[in-house]
Amino acid sequence: MSAVLSLRQVSKVYGAGNAAVHALRQVDLTVDGGELVAVMGPSGSGKSTLLTIAGSLEEPTDGEVLVCGDDVSTMSTDAQARMRRRAIGFVFQDLNLLAGLSAVENVALPLELDGVGARAARAAGMRVLEELGLAERAAAFPDDLSGGERQRVAIARAVVGDRRLLLADEPTGALDSANGEAVMRMLRAACKRGIAGVMVTHDAQLASWADRVVFLRDGRIVDQTASTGPDAMLAGDVAP
Amino acid sequence: MSIRHALLALLAEGSKYGLQLRQEFEARTGEVWPLNVGQVYTTLQRLEREGHVESDETERDGAQRRYRITVGGERELDRWLRTPPGATPPPRDELVIKVQVAVRLPGVDVREILQVHRRRLVEEMQRYTHLKAEADPDDIALGLVVDAELFRLEAVVRWLDAADARLRRLPATPPVAVEAAPSDPARPSGPADREPTESTPAREGARR
Ligand SMILES: Nc1ncnc2c1ncn2[C@@H]1O[C@H](COP(=O)(O)OP(=O)(O)OP(=O)(O)O)[C@@H](O)[C@H]1O
Ligand SMILES: [Mg+2]
Numbered sequence: 355m356s357a358v359l360s361l362r363q364v365s366k367v368y369g370a371g372n373a374a375v376h377a378l379r380q381v382d383l384t385v386d387g388g389e390l391v392a393v394m395g396p397s398g399s400g401k402s403t404l405l406t407i408a409g410s411l412e413e414p415t416d417g418e419v420l421v422c423g424d425d426v427s428t429m430s431t432d433a434q435a436r437m438r439r440r441a442i443g444f445v446f447q448d449l450n451l452l453a454g455l456s457a458v459e460n461v462a463l464p465l466e467l468d469g470v471g472a473r474a475a476r477a478a479g480m481r482v483l484e485e486l487g488l489a490e491r492a493a494a495f496p497d498d499l500s501g502g503e504r505q506r507v508a509i510a511r512a513v514v515g516d517r518r519l520l521l522a523d524e525p526t527g528a529l530d531s532a533n534g535e536a537v538m539r540m541l542r543a544a545c546k547r548g549i550a551g552v553m554v555t556h557d558a559q560l561a562s563w564a565d566r567v568v569f570l571r572d573g574r575i576v577d578q579t580a581s582t583g584p585d586a587m588l589a590g591d592v593a594p
Numbered sequence: 595m596s597i598r599h600a601l602l603a604l605l606a607e608g609s610k611y612g613l614q615l616r617q618e619f620e621a622r623t624g625e626v627w628p629l630n631v632g633q634v635y636t637t638l639q640r641l642e643r644e645g646h647v648e649s650d651e652t653e654r655d656g657a658q659r660r661y662r663i664t665v666g667g668e669r670e671l672d673r674w675l676r677t678p679p680g681a682t683p684p685p686r687d688e689l690v691i692k693v694q695v696a697v698r699l700p701g702v703d704v705r706e707i708l709q710v711h712r713r714r715l716v717e718e719m720q721r722y723t724h725l726k727a728e729a730d731p732d733d734i735a736l737g738l739v740v741d742a743e744l745f746r747l748e749a750v751v752r753w754l755d756a757a758d759a760r761l762r763r764l765p766a767t768p769p770v771a772v773e774a775a776p777s778d779p780a781r782p783s784g785p786a787d788r789e790p791t792e793s794t795p796a797r798e799g800a801r802r
Contacts, residue, residue, distance in 0.1 A: 396759065559745075
């Protein structure tokens with residue numbers, strides 16, 4: 355499997371001088387297609403920063419970000435935006451579902467924004483919702499869905515179409531353990547179909563669904579578990 | 595779980611022959627009931643004496659007799675289900691002792707020690723979770739056992755995280771005299787005991 359995401363010596367500094375915060379320090383991380391990586395670390399260790407930089411929502415202060423082999427810093431702003439729409443799915447803790455759109459419209463939206471016809475986009479949205487066991491709630495609006503159902507819609511929106519990279523920040527939010535498990539089963543299944551996944555969490559049970567768990571502390575990757583993923587031999591992001 | 599109650603539970607599903615009980619017991623052993631199969635017949639005899647089970651053909655041997663649970667046996671099973679498990683406090687956790695010792699030893703990066711254990715625990719959790727992920731979702735017995743292990747391991751990881759946070763909050767102070775530290779290695783506890791690591795909490799206040 356080839357690398358879908360590569361962070362090379364990525365650093366991020368917020369502010370300057372005495373107020374400078376080193377959110378990330380020389381982070382190396384490679385995630386292959388088909389692999390789900392969890393990033394664990396205490397509050398403020400840089401987990402969300404890592405995710406926003408991986409998704410090119412923010413620029414690193416130093417280092418390179420490669421998505422599907424392409425160096426993001428050499429892309430035009432337009433090309434970056436296109437890549438975010440097409441190749442990258444985001445699940446944020448506050449979900450960001452649009453209240454005025456039904457479940458299936460929310461899921462189909464990224465495809466429509468990308469120029470896919472309304473009918474085809476809707477069909478693709480329905481397919482993903484079916485996979486996530488939400489077909490019969492497709493017409494419901496976010497306010498009428500349970501928390502667990504909303505979470506699944508957000509994940510459906512993140513994997514719809516031809517996504518290569520899935521980035522999730524505490525994707526199970528405040529769900530109970532049964533719903534959290536259902537969400538993790540879906541993320542795992544999406545990755546088994548070839549998507550590369552990065553999930554940020556401070557919850558060891560969630561992290562244990564991943565093929566590999568990377569530990570962040572004070573902006574640095576300090577440790578990781580042995581990979582159980584599709585290509586266990588390549589898990590060499592951290593020197594022993 | 596006592597062998598008595600395991601047998602009563604099997605008989606609560608319906609009457610069974612002795613041999614059948616032994617086989618079902620064996621099939622479920624390890625999964626849920628890690629018990630000695632050898633005691634099945636002697637325990638059945640005792641249950642019969644106590645009136646918790648009954649059988650018809652007293653002249654046959656245990657394997658060929660058909661057993662059924664009595665009302666008294668059902669009551670006993672119900673009582674057992676509601677009785678809290680053994681409430682003896684566990685011995686002082688070995689991991690707690692190790693961390694207490696690490697806190698007092700000079701030149702030891704305690705947070706690194708915590709991380710070694712955290713990684714090991716998360717790897718063990720990954721093994722259990724992957725087992726659950728691959729298993730038939732209808733395999734309730736496996737799901738229950740795996741969940742129990744996962745919650746137990748998670749509790750230990752959370753304890754490590756809490757310990758980590760404590761150590762971050764107390765940067766330059768000497769290690770606190772820890773109560774009940776076993777066999778104190780008789781080291782002076784001074785500020786030099788714990789090297790200030792580069793991960794200083796100086797920025798802590800600036801965090802959102
Ligand atoms: N836009 C910003 N401006 C200034 N500092 C920031 C900014 N974003 C993050 N930081 C700082 O960078 C550090 C890492 O933040 P980050 O949000 O990545 O942590 P986190 O690991 O996601 O924490 P949490 O578990 O609480 O979500 C923190 O010290 C934070 O205060
Ligand atoms: Mg965060």
